[in-house]
Amino acid sequence: MEFKNVSVVKEANVYFDGKVTSRTVVFESGEKKTLGFMLEGDYKFNTDAEETMEILGGDMSVQLPGESEYTLYKKGESYVVPANASFEMTVDKYVDYCCSYKK
């Protein structure tokens, strides 16, 4: 699948020494998504806007705000993280993802 008529920022967004990276895609509507990749590791991220995370490949275990356990999300699945929240994740091998930011 492709995103058409978009702008892409050349430089990667780099986190955790490059174990998590993403590229920013901007749509004509102004909507923003990032296409990202995480290697094996435990990570914590904070949200500003609400985020929808779609798994494009691999899998990741995620502890969403207010939840006491981790849930495994696999290719084709997605989850929503509320605005102004933090969430923790464990990646066993790698995960390819698309993150959509609510405007």
Add this chain to the structure above:
Amino acid sequence: MEFKNVSVVKEANVYFDGKVTSRTVVFESGEKKTLGFMLEGDYKFNTDAEETMEILGGDMSVQLPGESEYTLYKKGESYVVPANASFEMTVDKYVDYCCSYKK
């Protein structure tokens, strides 16, 4: 810097267990580039078309076809790999790159 009016393939291209990944960007002219990221490691790639590799962040040492030594390429620098060739590289930390394929 941004690429405007392009198409982006959602799924990542994944090599070497995810230590090398890229996203494919297609321009209105049909020209194709990949925006990629390599973590620490030694890699060998083969070309079909001639490739121009531009370093967007970090650095990499590259042994081009016919050369006996490795050359370090840093942010802002680039090199050309001929078509139908192989080249070897060593990444010490990470490198963010843009690869342009000659049509």
